[in-house]
Amino acid sequence: MNILNKMLMGAGSVAIGGHARPDGDCVGSCLGLYQYIRENCKDKRVDVYLEEIPESFQFIEAAKEIRHEIPEEQTVYDLFICLDCGDKDRLEFSVPLFDAAKHTLCVDHHISNRGFAEENYVVPDASSTSELICRLLEEDKISLETASSLYLGIVHDTGVFQYSCTSPETMRIAAGLLEKGVDGPKIIQDTFYEKTYAQNQILGRALLESIVFMDGACIASYVKKNVMEFYGVTPKDLEGIVSQLRVTKGVEVAIFMYEQKTNIYKVSLRSKDKIDVSRIAQYFGGGGHRKAAGFTMHGSPHDVLNNLSEQIELQMRKTEE
Numbered sequence: 001m002n003i004l005n006k007m008l009m010g011a012g013s014v015a016i017g018g019h020a021r022p023d024g025d026c027v028g029s030c031l032g033l034y035q036y037i038r039e040n041c042k043d044k045r046v047d048v049y050l051e052e053i054p055e056s057f058q059f060i061e062a063a064k065e066i067r068h069e070i071p072e073e074q075t076v077y078d079l080f081i082c083l084d085c086g087d088k089d090r091l092e093f094s095v096p097l098f099d100a101a102k103h104t105l106c107v108d109h110h111i112s113n114r115g116f117a118e119e120n121y122v123v124p125d126a127s128s129t130s131e132l133i134c135r136l137l138e139e140d141k142i143s144l145e146t147a148s149s150l151y152l153g154i155v156h157d158t159g160v161f162q163y164s165c166t167s168p169e170t171m172r173i174a175a176g177l178l179e180k181g182v183d184g185p186k187i188i189q190d191t192f193y194e195k196t197y198a199q200n201q202i203l204g205r206a207l208l209e210s211i212v213f214m215d216g217a218c219i220a221s222y223v224k225k226n227v228m229e230f231y232g233v234t235p236k237d238l239e240g241i242v243s244q245l246r247v248t249k250g251v252e253v254a255i256f257m258y259e260q261k262t263n264i265y266k267v268s269l270r271s272k273d274k275i276d277v278s279r280i281a282q283y284f285g286g287g288g289h290r291k292a293a294g295f296t297m298h299g300s301p302h303d304v305l306n307n308l309s310e311q312i313e314l315q316m317r318k319t320e321e
Contacts, residue, residue: 004136007105011079014046017094019085026084028153029129031062035146049094056191077101084129086110086287112287127170128157134173147180199237220255222301246270268294280311
Protein backbone atom coordinates (compact mmCIF):
# COMPACT_ATOMS: atom_id res chain seq x y z
CA MET A 1 0.00 0.00 0.00
CA ASN A 2 1.53 3.35 -1.02
CA ILE A 3 1.54 6.41 1.20
CA LEU A 4 -1.42 8.08 -0.54
CA ASN A 5 -3.73 5.07 -0.17
CA LYS A 6 -2.60 4.66 3.43
CA MET A 7 -3.49 8.28 4.30
CA LEU A 8 -6.78 8.22 2.39
CA MET A 9 -7.98 5.03 4.01
CA GLY A 10 -9.19 6.60 7.25
CA ALA A 11 -10.11 10.02 5.89
CA GLY A 12 -13.74 10.96 5.36
CA SER A 13 -12.90 14.53 4.32
CA VAL A 14 -9.89 15.65 2.29
CA ALA A 15 -8.51 19.08 1.38
CA ILE A 16 -5.92 19.59 -1.35
CA GLY A 17 -3.78 22.73 -1.50
CA GLY A 18 -0.87 24.06 -3.54
CA HIS A 19 1.54 26.95 -3.49
CA ALA A 20 0.86 30.64 -4.02
CA ARG A 21 0.76 31.88 -7.63
CA PRO A 22 0.04 28.34 -8.88
CA ASP A 23 1.93 27.26 -12.00
CA GLY A 24 1.21 24.39 -14.37
CA ASP A 25 2.59 21.65 -12.13
CA CYS A 26 0.79 22.95 -9.05
CA VAL A 27 -2.54 23.25 -10.88
CA GLY A 28 -2.09 19.96 -12.73
CA SER A 29 -1.19 17.90 -9.67
CA CYS A 30 -3.88 19.46 -7.46
CA LEU A 31 -6.72 19.13 -9.96
CA GLY A 32 -5.53 15.72 -11.15
CA LEU A 33 -5.56 14.31 -7.63
CA TYR A 34 -8.83 16.08 -6.81
CA GLN A 35 -10.57 14.51 -9.81
CA TYR A 36 -9.10 11.08 -9.08
CA ILE A 37 -10.34 11.06 -5.47
CA ARG A 38 -13.74 12.42 -6.44
CA GLU A 39 -14.19 9.76 -9.13
CA ASN A 40 -12.80 6.77 -7.25
CA CYS A 41 -13.52 7.47 -3.57
CA LYS A 42 -17.23 8.22 -3.57
CA ASP A 43 -17.40 7.96 0.23
CA LYS A 44 -15.04 10.91 0.74
CA ARG A 45 -15.63 14.64 0.58
CA VAL A 46 -12.80 16.37 -1.25
CA ASP A 47 -12.15 20.10 -1.79
CA VAL A 48 -9.28 21.89 -3.53
CA TYR A 49 -7.86 25.27 -2.43
CA LEU A 50 -5.77 27.41 -4.78
CA GLU A 51 -5.30 31.06 -5.64
CA GLU A 52 -6.65 32.26 -9.00
CA ILE A 53 -5.16 30.22 -11.84
CA PRO A 54 -4.20 31.37 -15.36
CA GLU A 55 -7.06 31.44 -17.85
CA SER A 56 -5.26 28.96 -20.11
CA PHE A 57 -5.49 26.28 -17.39
CA GLN A 58 -9.24 26.58 -17.07
CA PHE A 59 -9.87 24.01 -19.81
CA ILE A 60 -9.74 21.50 -16.95
CA GLU A 61 -13.34 20.84 -15.95
CA ALA A 62 -12.56 20.78 -12.22
CA ALA A 63 -11.01 24.26 -12.35
CA LYS A 64 -14.44 25.81 -11.74
CA GLU A 65 -14.63 23.97 -8.41
CA ILE A 66 -11.45 25.48 -6.95
CA ARG A 67 -11.99 27.31 -3.66
CA HIS A 68 -10.07 30.58 -3.52
CA GLU A 69 -10.74 31.32 0.14
CA ILE A 70 -11.51 29.52 3.37
CA PRO A 71 -15.25 29.35 4.21
CA GLU A 72 -16.40 31.52 7.11
CA GLU A 73 -17.15 28.39 9.11
CA GLN A 74 -13.77 26.72 8.73
CA THR A 75 -13.96 22.97 8.18
CA VAL A 76 -11.56 20.67 10.02
CA TYR A 77 -10.51 18.10 7.43
CA ASP A 78 -9.44 14.58 8.27
CA LEU A 79 -6.58 14.94 5.79
CA PHE A 80 -4.86 17.89 4.14
CA ILE A 81 -2.73 16.98 1.10
CA CYS A 82 -0.16 19.63 0.25
CA LEU A 83 1.19 19.46 -3.31
CA ASP A 84 4.21 21.10 -4.95
CA CYS A 85 5.12 23.13 -1.82
CA GLY A 86 8.66 23.28 -0.51
CA ASP A 87 7.48 24.68 2.83
CA LYS A 88 4.17 25.19 4.62
CA ASP A 89 4.18 28.97 4.35
CA ARG A 90 3.91 28.74 0.56
CA LEU A 91 0.33 27.52 1.02
CA GLU A 92 -0.43 31.09 2.15
CA PHE A 93 -4.23 31.48 2.54
CA SER A 94 -4.84 27.75 3.14
CA VAL A 95 -2.25 27.40 5.95
CA PRO A 96 -5.00 27.46 8.65
CA LEU A 97 -6.65 24.44 7.01
CA PHE A 98 -3.33 22.59 6.98
CA ASP A 99 -2.72 23.42 10.64
CA ALA A 100 -6.21 22.36 11.72
CA ALA A 101 -6.31 19.07 9.76
CA LYS A 102 -6.17 15.83 11.74
CA HIS A 103 -3.53 14.42 9.41
CA THR A 104 -1.29 15.93 6.73
CA LEU A 105 0.55 14.61 3.68
CA CYS A 106 3.01 16.45 1.44
CA VAL A 107 3.90 15.30 -2.08
CA ASP A 108 6.66 17.39 -3.61
CA HIS A 109 9.85 17.42 -5.68
CA HIS A 110 11.61 20.53 -4.33
CA ILE A 111 15.10 19.80 -3.02
CA SER A 112 14.55 22.48 -0.36
CA ASN A 113 11.61 20.54 1.16
CA ARG A 114 12.53 19.35 4.66
CA GLY A 115 9.41 17.26 5.30
CA PHE A 116 7.06 19.58 7.19
CA ALA A 117 3.94 17.38 7.03
CA GLU A 118 3.05 14.35 9.14
CA GLU A 119 3.84 12.10 6.16
CA ASN A 120 6.03 13.19 3.23
CA TYR A 121 6.65 11.82 -0.25
CA VAL A 122 9.45 14.06 -1.50
CA VAL A 123 11.56 13.01 -4.51
CA PRO A 124 13.88 15.88 -5.52
CA ASP A 125 15.02 14.31 -8.79
CA ALA A 126 11.46 13.81 -10.09
CA SER A 127 10.46 16.00 -13.01
CA SER A 128 7.34 17.31 -11.30
CA THR A 129 4.83 16.76 -8.54
CA SER A 130 2.41 15.65 -11.25
CA GLU A 131 4.79 12.80 -12.10
CA LEU A 132 4.87 11.77 -8.44
CA ILE A 133 1.06 11.79 -8.27
CA CYS A 134 1.00 9.52 -11.32
CA ARG A 135 3.26 7.07 -9.50
CA LEU A 136 0.79 6.95 -6.59
CA LEU A 137 -2.40 6.42 -8.58
CA GLU A 138 -3.83 3.18 -9.95
CA GLU A 139 -3.32 3.54 -13.69
CA ASP A 140 -6.54 1.79 -14.71
CA LYS A 141 -8.55 4.24 -12.57
CA ILE A 142 -7.13 7.40 -14.18
CA SER A 143 -9.81 9.15 -16.28
CA LEU A 144 -9.18 11.38 -19.28
CA GLU A 145 -9.81 14.50 -17.17
CA THR A 146 -7.32 13.38 -14.52
CA ALA A 147 -4.77 12.42 -17.19
CA SER A 148 -5.10 15.81 -18.92
CA SER A 149 -4.43 17.63 -15.64
CA LEU A 150 -1.36 15.55 -14.83
CA TYR A 151 -0.01 15.88 -18.38
CA LEU A 152 -0.35 19.67 -18.05
CA GLY A 153 1.77 19.57 -14.90
CA ILE A 154 4.50 17.40 -16.40
CA VAL A 155 4.66 19.51 -19.57
CA HIS A 156 5.15 22.75 -17.64
CA ASP A 157 7.77 21.59 -15.16
CA THR A 158 9.84 19.84 -17.85
CA GLY A 159 9.66 22.77 -20.26
CA VAL A 160 7.90 20.47 -22.76
CA PHE A 161 10.30 17.61 -21.95
CA GLN A 162 13.47 19.62 -22.64
CA TYR A 163 14.81 20.18 -19.09
CA SER A 164 17.34 17.82 -17.55
CA CYS A 165 14.78 16.66 -14.97
CA THR A 166 13.04 14.74 -17.77
CA SER A 167 13.91 11.09 -17.16
CA PRO A 168 13.00 7.93 -19.09
CA GLU A 169 10.34 7.30 -16.43
CA THR A 170 8.91 10.78 -17.06
CA MET A 171 8.51 9.94 -20.74
CA ARG A 172 6.92 6.57 -19.97
CA ILE A 173 4.42 8.19 -17.60
CA ALA A 174 3.62 10.91 -20.15
CA ALA A 175 3.10 8.25 -22.82
CA GLY A 176 0.69 6.43 -20.52
CA LEU A 177 -1.32 9.63 -20.09
CA LEU A 178 -1.45 10.14 -23.85
CA GLU A 179 -2.84 6.62 -24.17
CA LYS A 180 -5.78 7.77 -22.06
CA GLY A 181 -6.71 10.09 -24.92
CA VAL A 182 -4.99 13.29 -23.78
CA ASP A 183 -4.61 15.87 -26.58
CA GLY A 184 -0.94 16.61 -25.87
CA PRO A 185 -0.24 19.04 -28.74
CA LYS A 186 -3.25 21.19 -27.84
CA ILE A 187 -2.30 21.37 -24.15
CA ILE A 188 1.27 22.32 -25.08
CA GLN A 189 0.21 24.97 -27.60
CA ASP A 190 -2.62 26.51 -25.57
CA THR A 191 -0.97 26.54 -22.14
CA PHE A 192 2.78 26.70 -22.73
CA TYR A 193 3.49 28.55 -25.97
CA GLU A 194 0.48 30.78 -26.61
CA LYS A 195 0.85 34.33 -25.23
CA THR A 196 -1.39 37.35 -25.14
CA TYR A 197 -0.33 40.55 -26.87
CA ALA A 198 0.41 42.14 -23.47
CA GLN A 199 2.54 39.14 -22.44
CA ASN A 200 4.58 39.47 -25.62
CA GLN A 201 5.00 43.20 -25.01
CA ILE A 202 6.32 42.76 -21.46
CA LEU A 203 8.56 39.89 -22.59
CA GLY A 204 9.99 42.11 -25.33
CA ARG A 205 10.63 44.93 -22.87
CA ALA A 206 12.30 42.59 -20.38
CA LEU A 207 14.60 41.21 -23.09
CA LEU A 208 15.36 44.66 -24.50
CA GLU A 209 16.33 46.04 -21.08
CA SER A 210 18.25 42.97 -19.91
CA ILE A 211 21.91 43.23 -18.94
CA VAL A 212 24.75 40.71 -18.98
CA PHE A 213 27.47 40.73 -16.33
CA MET A 214 30.19 38.57 -14.80
CA ASP A 215 31.87 38.29 -18.22
CA GLY A 216 28.63 37.19 -19.85
CA ALA A 217 27.97 34.31 -17.45
CA CYS A 218 24.85 36.00 -16.03
CA ILE A 219 21.91 37.81 -17.54
CA ALA A 220 19.31 39.78 -15.60
CA SER A 221 16.21 41.83 -16.15
CA TYR A 222 13.51 43.34 -13.96
CA VAL A 223 10.08 44.92 -14.21
CA LYS A 224 8.87 47.57 -11.80
CA LYS A 225 5.31 47.74 -10.53
CA ASN A 226 4.44 50.89 -12.50
CA VAL A 227 5.61 49.22 -15.73
CA MET A 228 3.38 46.20 -15.05
CA GLU A 229 0.47 48.58 -14.51
CA PHE A 230 1.26 50.39 -17.77
CA TYR A 231 1.06 47.15 -19.77
CA GLY A 232 -1.87 45.84 -17.75
CA VAL A 233 -0.13 42.62 -16.71
CA THR A 234 -0.05 40.62 -13.48
CA PRO A 235 2.62 38.29 -12.08
CA LYS A 236 0.95 35.37 -13.90
CA ASP A 237 1.72 37.12 -17.21
CA LEU A 238 5.45 37.09 -16.45
CA GLU A 239 5.78 33.30 -16.61
CA GLY A 240 8.44 32.22 -19.06
CA ILE A 241 10.52 35.40 -19.12
CA VAL A 242 13.33 33.98 -16.99
CA SER A 243 13.42 30.82 -19.12
CA GLN A 244 13.76 32.91 -22.26
CA LEU A 245 16.64 34.81 -20.68
CA ARG A 246 18.31 31.49 -19.80
CA VAL A 247 18.65 30.36 -23.42
CA THR A 248 21.01 33.26 -24.18
CA LYS A 249 24.27 31.87 -25.57
CA GLY A 250 27.12 31.81 -23.06
CA VAL A 251 24.86 32.46 -20.06
CA GLU A 252 25.08 30.17 -17.04
CA VAL A 253 22.55 31.93 -14.75
CA ALA A 254 19.44 33.92 -15.66
CA ILE A 255 17.76 36.29 -13.19
CA PHE A 256 14.37 37.89 -13.54
CA MET A 257 12.63 39.94 -10.89
CA TYR A 258 9.44 41.92 -10.61
CA GLU A 259 8.40 44.46 -8.00
CA GLN A 260 5.61 43.26 -5.70
CA LYS A 261 5.58 46.38 -3.51
CA THR A 262 7.92 49.36 -3.36
CA ASN A 263 11.45 47.92 -3.33
CA ILE A 264 10.26 44.36 -2.63
CA TYR A 265 11.16 42.03 -5.48
CA LYS A 266 10.14 38.49 -6.34
CA VAL A 267 13.28 36.93 -7.86
CA SER A 268 13.36 33.93 -10.21
CA LEU A 269 16.61 32.09 -10.99
CA ARG A 270 17.43 29.61 -13.76
CA SER A 271 20.76 27.90 -14.46
CA LYS A 272 22.23 25.60 -17.08
CA ASP A 273 24.89 23.28 -15.67
CA LYS A 274 27.39 24.67 -13.17
CA ILE A 275 25.35 26.62 -10.62
CA ASP A 276 22.92 25.19 -8.06
CA VAL A 277 20.43 28.06 -7.80
CA SER A 278 18.42 26.25 -5.09
CA ARG A 279 21.35 26.82 -2.70
CA ILE A 280 21.42 30.50 -3.58
CA ALA A 281 17.66 30.84 -3.11
CA GLN A 282 17.81 29.06 0.25
CA TYR A 283 20.58 31.43 1.36
CA PHE A 284 18.12 34.31 0.82
CA GLY A 285 15.18 32.53 2.44
CA GLY A 286 13.66 30.93 -0.67
CA GLY A 287 13.92 27.53 -2.28
CA GLY A 288 13.39 25.44 -5.37
CA HIS A 289 15.39 23.09 -7.56
CA ARG A 290 19.01 22.90 -8.67
CA LYS A 291 18.25 24.65 -11.97
CA ALA A 292 15.11 26.61 -11.06
CA ALA A 293 14.53 28.48 -7.82
CA GLY A 294 13.29 31.73 -6.35
CA PHE A 295 13.04 34.03 -3.33
CA THR A 296 11.86 37.48 -2.26
CA MET A 297 14.24 40.33 -1.38
CA HIS A 298 13.94 43.91 -0.16
CA GLY A 299 16.00 46.63 -1.87
CA SER A 300 16.59 48.04 -5.31
CA PRO A 301 17.25 45.81 -8.36
CA HIS A 302 20.94 46.74 -8.08
CA ASP A 303 20.97 45.67 -4.41
CA VAL A 304 19.49 42.31 -5.40
CA LEU A 305 22.00 41.79 -8.20
CA ASN A 306 24.94 42.74 -5.99
CA ASN A 307 23.88 40.21 -3.35
CA LEU A 308 23.27 37.54 -5.96
CA SER A 309 26.59 38.16 -7.68
CA GLU A 310 28.49 37.33 -4.50
CA GLN A 311 26.74 33.96 -4.12
CA ILE A 312 27.03 33.07 -7.81
CA GLU A 313 30.73 33.95 -7.79
CA LEU A 314 31.32 31.73 -4.75
CA GLN A 315 29.83 28.75 -6.55
CA MET A 316 31.71 29.50 -9.76
CA ARG A 317 35.02 29.54 -7.87
CA LYS A 318 34.26 26.14 -6.33
CA THR A 319 33.48 24.61 -9.75
CA GLU A 320 36.80 25.90 -11.08
CA GLU A 321 38.84 24.48 -8.20
